[in-house]
Amino acid sequence: MNLSKVLIYGMGLMGGSLALSLRKKFPNVAISAVVRSEKSKTIIRSKGLTNEVYLQSEFLSPNWSSYDLVVFSTPVESILKIIPSLPKSGDTIFIDLGSTKETIVSAVENFYGDKTHNYISTHPMCGSEQAGPEAAVADLYVDKLCILTKPKSASNASLEWVRLFWESIGSWTMEMDSKSHDETLANLSHLPHVISTILVNVAGSNATTMKEVMGISRPITGGGFRDMSRIAGSNPDMWISIFKENQSFLRKSIDDFIQQLTAFRDLFSSGLPIDEDKMRKIWELAEETKEQIRKSK
Amino acid sequence: MNLSKVLIYGMGLMGGSLALSLRKKFPNVAISAVVRSEKSKTIIRSKGLTNEVYLQSEFLSPNWSSYDLVVFSTPVESILKIIPSLPKSGDTIFIDLGSTKETIVSAVENFYGDKTHNYISTHPMCGSEQAGPEAAVADLYVDKLCILTKPKSASNASLEWVRLFWESIGSWTMEMDSKSHDETLANLSHLPHVISTILVNVAGSNATTMKEVMGISRPITGGGFRDMSRIAGSNPDMWISIFKENQSFLRKSIDDFIQQLTAFRDLFSSGLPIDEDKMRKIWELAEETKEQIRKSK
Numbered sequence: 001m002n003l004s005k006v007l008i009y010g011m012g013l014m015g016g017s018l019a020l021s022l023r024k025k026f027p028n029v030a031i032s033a034v035v036r037s038e039k040s041k042t043i044i045r046s047k048g049l050t051n052e053v054y055l056q057s058e059f060l061s062p063n064w065s066s067y068d069l070v071v072f073s074t075p076v077e078s079i080l081k082i083i084p085s086l087p088k089s090g091d092t093i094f095i096d097l098g099s100t101k102e103t104i105v106s107a108v109e110n111f112y113g114d115k116t117h118n119y120i121s122t123h124p125m126c127g128s129e130q131a132g133p134e135a136a137v138a139d140l141y142v143d144k145l146c147i148l149t150k151p152k153s154a155s156n157a158s159l160e161w162v163r164l165f166w167e168s169i170g171s172w173t174m175e176m177d178s179k180s181h182d183e184t185l186a187n188l189s190h191l192p193h194v195i196s197t198i199l200v201n202v203a204g205s206n207a208t209t210m211k212e213v214m215g216i217s218r219p220i221t222g223g224g225f226r227d228m229s230r231i232a233g234s235n236p237d238m239w240i241s242i243f244k245e246n247q248s249f250l251r252k253s254i255d256d257f258i259q260q261l262t263a264f265r266d267l268f269s270s271g272l273p274i275d276e277d278k279m280r281k282i283w284e285l286a287e288e289t290k291e292q293i294r295k296s297k
Numbered sequence: 298m299n300l301s302k303v304l305i306y307g308m309g310l311m312g313g314s315l316a317l318s319l320r321k322k323f324p325n326v327a328i329s330a331v332v333r334s335e336k337s338k339t340i341i342r343s344k345g346l347t348n349e350v351y352l353q354s355e356f357l358s359p360n361w362s363s364y365d366l367v368v369f370s371t372p373v374e375s376i377l378k379i380i381p382s383l384p385k386s387g388d389t390i391f392i393d394l395g396s397t398k399e400t401i402v403s404a405v406e407n408f409y410g411d412k413t414h415n416y417i418s419t420h421p422m423c424g425s426e427q428a429g430p431e432a433a434v435a436d437l438y439v440d441k442l443c444i445l446t447k448p449k450s451a452s453n454a455s456l457e458w459v460r461l462f463w464e465s466i467g468s469w470t471m472e473m474d475s476k477s478h479d480e481t482l483a484n485l486s487h488l489p490h491v492i493s494t495i496l497v498n499v500a501g502s503n504a505t506t507m508k509e510v511m512g513i514s515r516p517i518t519g520g521g522f523r524d525m526s527r528i529a530g531s532n533p534d535m536w537i538s539i540f541k542e543n544q545s546f547l548r549k550s551i552d553d554f555i556q557q558l559t560a561f562r563d564l565f566s567s568g569l570p571i572d573e574d575k576m577r578k579i580w581e582l583a584e585e586t587k588e589q590i591r592k593s594k
Contacts, residue, residue, distance in 0.1 A: 125519040145517060174513050184509045187500040188518050192525040195496055197583040198561060202553045203484040204586030212481045216471050219592045220442060221485050222422040227524040228489040229591065233583030240576050247565045254562045256499045258555055264495060265551045268544045279537050286494040286530030289501030294526065295516045 001164060007067040009034045010074030011044055014097050016136030018071060019049040021169045024138050034059045043133045065090040072096035075241035076104060083107045093158055094119040100245040101149045101178035108151040118158035123147040123181065124171060131235050142170035149178050186249035191257060193231050193239055200232040298461060304364040306331045307371030308341055311394050313433025315368060316346040318466045321435050331356045340430050362387040369393035372538035373401060380404045390455055391416040397542040398446045398475035405448040415455035420444040420478065421468060428532050439467035446475050483546035488554060490528050490536055497529040
């Protein structure tokens, strides 16, 4: 795999970790980064993540074609703004790390039309409640799934190149079309973040709970709450951007959740005995489905 | 601490782990167990968890007073049935490991009236998605919170004895009255189990999601879904029993959850821009509350 010049456009946890992964696997690669803030620039320099680092304001007329690989790891909204400025020919491979696919893939398909190109949209599933380049680690992508979404006119060669690229970094890959990706991720990733956040706020809005919590220096919670709250309130910028891009599928997932939770709540009708059979069926269905989704016993 | 004869009535994960903890801390203690099934009896014998093990049907007229400590670790419903058969005098200390407190403490207070007694209700917060005596481990209680609830006429001496007992097993303790316990636990423990279970079932009811999930041999999920689904569908018997005992507080928690989730969903009104400020406030509130509850940064 020929890789001598890479540009990572946007360098938070994911872009920074990709830089570390690249250094490990391709020690001679020259990495450039583009970031929004002086603070990120300073951190990236002091951690030695890249060979060069520019502010967006210093990088207004990029020569995209001078890189073998360009990786967009900014929020989806700003990727959408950049796509129309990409070159329509050349050998540079373009990928993004966007958490939603439909708006990006539509933008790519609109921009390139029938023209063959090398833009493959990818989604490495390795978020963390940590953020920023200071949290970057070299093994973030190892053994993680990277979903590949091929826009209509992207070349098969670029798809195979990108697949090999992620596999060389240690990820495993699968292909998904953009609509299936966004609907599946609404349920398996976006909804869980919403639910975790609301769960914490429900506890926080209960006066008795917070009185007990604040009255003692150690956490009252067991492992259940700890796991269920880990991702609550993390990365508001990133998540607001994701929710905006995926709002119709996410709204559908939330509606399904409210409907199923209401049905569960209605099993406790004041004064009547609980319908234990129905409750048990809900529990058993979850046990079975959990194994199917997590592929674990 | 004088402890030579202990009865553990009900021996699943928690009772079995308590037996192992006792063996470690008090090597000379004689432990008896009472269980429902032949299967549990066989497992307890083969793991050597206790000195004696009886089926409930072999233990119909127990001599409670022959033990220094009696521990009830069955579902709350069956503890409620046993309480009226306890002796009203003697030195035996009675505790339970029930996950709800209001119904137990009411039953104890009704039974003993103004008579001083040695029944302290306790709740070690160390559940697991594992179940059964086969999953018992000696360090289950180490560094875990055990909540102590003192019924009105329980002696202060028995409260202090029970506190010392749990601390000698390695737990840390705090006191809570029964209503505060049940309301707090509805939010910090019972609601999370419901939410986790519904989340898995929402994903399972989405055809696109399950088509992608079933089309590949490895899990599509990232760490978010993995954490959020860990407790889904676990121990239906135990949870149905807990929900029955705590239904009014749990229903209130579920209603609060539905109300806050609906308010979040309503931030995506079709066709209008998302109210990003409101969404960010929800996220920031969760981030702050999470730290207060988890006592972590």
